[in-house]
Amino acid sequence: MIVSMFGVLFDGLAYGMLLFLLSVGLSVTLGMMNFVNLAHCTFGMIGGYVTVTLMNSMGWPFLATLPAAFLVAAAASVVFERTMFRRLYRSTDLDQCLLTIGLVFVSVASAAWLYGTIQQPVNLPSYLRGSYNVMGVTIGVYRLFLIGMSIVITVALVGALEYTRFGAQVRAAVDNQRMARGLGINVDGAFAVTFALGSGLAGLGGALAIDIVGLDPSFALAYLVYVLIVVSVGGLGSIAGSLVAAIVLGISDMAGKYYFPEIGSFLIYLVMLSLLMWRPVGLFGKR
Amino acid sequence: MVSSLAEPLLALRNIRAGYGEAVVLDNISLELADRGSLAVLGRNGVGKSTLLLTIMGFTTLRRGNILWQGRDITALAPHRRARAGIGWVAQEREIFANLTVEENLTVAARPGRWDKRAIFELFPRIGERRANKGNQLSGGEQQMLAMARALMTNPALLLLDEPLEGLAPIIVEELAGALKRMIRDEGTAVILIEQHAGIALSLTEDAVLLERGAIVHRAKSADLMKDAATLDRYIGMKIKA
Numbered sequence: 001m002i003v004s005m006f007g008v009l010f011d012g013l014a015y016g017m018l019l020f021l022l023s024v025g026l027s028v029t030l031g032m033m034n035f036v037n038l039a040h041c042t043f044g045m046i047g048g049y050v051t052v053t054l055m056n057s058m059g060w061p062f063l064a065t066l067p068a069a070f071l072v073a074a075a076a077s078v079v080f081e082r083t084m085f086r087r088l089y090r091s092t093d094l095d096q097c098l099l100t101i102g103l104v105f106v107s108v109a110s111a112a113w114l115y116g117t118i119q120q121p122v123n124l125p126s127y128l129r130g131s132y133n134v135m136g137v138t139i140g141v142y143r144l145f146l147i148g149m150s151i152v153i154t155v156a157l158v159g160a161l162e163y164t165r166f167g168a169q170v171r172a173a174v175d176n177q178r179m180a181r182g183l184g185i186n187v188d189g190a191f192a193v194t195f196a197l198g199s200g201l202a203g204l205g206g207a208l209a210i211d212i213v214g215l216d217p218s219f220a221l222a223y224l225v226y227v228l229i230v231v232s233v234g235g236l237g238s239i240a241g242s243l244v245a246a247i248v249l250g251i252s253d254m255a256g257k258y259y260f261p262e263i264g265s266f267l268i269y270l271v272m273l274s275l276l277m278w279r280p281v282g283l284f285g286k287r
Numbered sequence: 288m289v290s291s292l293a294e295p296l297l298a299l300r301n302i303r304a305g306y307g308e309a310v311v312l313d314n315i316s317l318e319l320a321d322r323g324s325l326a327v328l329g330r331n332g333v334g335k336s337t338l339l340l341t342i343m344g345f346t347t348l349r350r351g352n353i354l355w356q357g358r359d360i361t362a363l364a365p366h367r368r369a370r371a372g373i374g375w376v377a378q379e380r381e382i383f384a385n386l387t388v389e390e391n392l393t394v395a396a397r398p399g400r401w402d403k404r405a406i407f408e409l410f411p412r413i414g415e416r417r418a419n420k421g422n423q424l425s426g427g428e429q430q431m432l433a434m435a436r437a438l439m440t441n442p443a444l445l446l447l448d449e450p451l452e453g454l455a456p457i458i459v460e461e462l463a464g465a466l467k468r469m470i471r472d473e474g475t476a477v478i479l480i481e482q483h484a485g486i487a488l489s490l491t492e493d494a495v496l497l498e499r500g501a502i503v504h505r506a507k508s509a510d511l512m513k514d515a516a517t518l519d520r521y522i523g524m525k526i527k528a
């Protein structure tokens with residue numbers, strides 16, 4: 001029982017880290033730019049398909065595809081932002097939802113047309129496969145890798161936002177756009193870069209997720225729900241909030257499926273409801 | 288240099304501007320020479336802040352144009368105007384509350400004579416508070432920081448919106464001293480909005496009086512200072528010379 005509990009905690013942590021990578025970008029852009037981007041997981045899906053394509057059709061090694069997944073998703077988001085999203089920054093939430101959910105359906109259909117509706121296979125390199133057995137607890141190498149990656153990314157992200165001049169300019173622009181512009185800060189540019197960064201991380205998350213949750217065209221829609229839960233439970237715009245929320249939800253999802261298989265998939269919603277009843281603005285949210 | 292023949296640093300030509308549908312300023316024309324200084328006086332709500340916002344590009348411009356060093360900047364985005372050398376100190380100070388004092392300065396920094404070291408020399412209090420968050424400052428410190436932050440952009444022109452408003456006399460003195468140094472010694476051009484008409488006129492060379500969005504009087508600051516009747520008529524106050 002104790003042993004399985006550690007196993008569930010470990011798997012839940014790894015799953016939570018994955019959810020974190022997928023959602024942190026949305027939390028930042030929603031919190032900062034007030035733009036409701038329901039197509040966020042589309043960028044995750046793009047990342048996933050980039051990795052699959054590069055590995056299976058072009059023979060790239062798995063690790064080499066990860067930066068590509070990040071870059072292609074980030075680049076795609078810049079195209080979306082320039083051509084569509086920026087026109088709706090001052091529109092109502094409903095307009096933004098309609099546009100972006102429409103994009104989700106388009107992306108789901110495009111992926112099905114290009115790749116079919118089957119689950120995409122991914123062949124991890126041997127050094128990422130297998131597991132250790134630590135005092136009876138099974139520690140999967142890939143899950144360990146996931147956790148390590150996420151920690152590195154979190155540290156880099158917080159470092160960039162808190163300790164660089166660019167990060168300070170982004171925070172200044174979030175606090176007071178007009179004053180930031182009045183001091184020569186290119187607010188639109190700073191937001192576009194941040195948006196691309198968040199989408200790139202979703203792309204990376206999508207690539208890393210294939211081995212754990214699989215990849216098919218429904219990804220953009222299926223994971224939207226999880227990502228929205230993470231963002232609302234964590235609190236808009238809070239990186240720490242997203243991290244904590246993602247871990248809590250990852251662990252409760254795993255625990256639910258393991259201990260209460262009959263209601264397993266519902267536990268995550270119960271956790272969300274109780275957390276939001278306790279703190280309506282999210283764990284670390286300010287509004 | 289023959290200043291009267293030189294190109295003005297800033298020129299507004301027939302400006303009509305406001306917010307959305309509302310027109311606040313009309314038929315505003317003025318010129319400011321390089322190293323020049325202009326006091327803008329007028330009662331509450333006549334459009335003084337709107338004038339500065341228009342120079343920065345934050346209002347709806349309906350007519351006229353704005354020239355900066357001879358170049359038409361009427362359509363230029365605000366952040367580009369700031370980078371071209373226009374520094375702005377907003378009436379409400381608008382310190383970035385979640386940034387430290389030091390970050391408030393670095394986000395604005397552009398190369399030039401004013402860097403953190405020079406700023407901390409000018410305002411030692413700001414240096415002492417460098418690690419504090421913006422929302423932990425007193426009113427006087429906030430105003431110093433707002434001015435310091437604008438200086439970090441190394442502007443050729445500084446727009447100051449009531450920088451002495453609501454401050455204790457000792458702080459007013461310190462800030463007025465810093466302003467004087469900027470105008471006289473550094474040769475920074477300044478447009479100064481101020482309720483303390485006496486201080487504003489003593490610091491500047493030229494002055495305009497605003498009423499209901501229009502310029503109703505222009506004078507040399509030194510002359511206006513002695514013109515009690517005009518001052519009393521447009522700003523309803525007498526000043527001690």
Ligand SMILES: Nc1ncnc2c1ncn2[C@@H]1O[C@H](COP(=O)(O)OP(=O)(O)OP(=O)(O)O)[C@@H](O)[C@H]1O
Pocket residue numbers: 306309311329330331332333334335336337338378
């Ligand atoms: N954002 C805004 N939207 C619409 N009208 C505005 C806005 N800001 C100011 N106004 C209006 O424009 C007019 C001029 O305001 P402005 O702030 O320029 O005056 P001011 O001379 O700076 O006054 P004060 O001495 O009180 O600072 C006022 O009638 C004001 O109500």
Ligand SMILES: [Mg+2]
Pocket residue numbers: 335336337378448
């Ligand atoms: Mg004002």
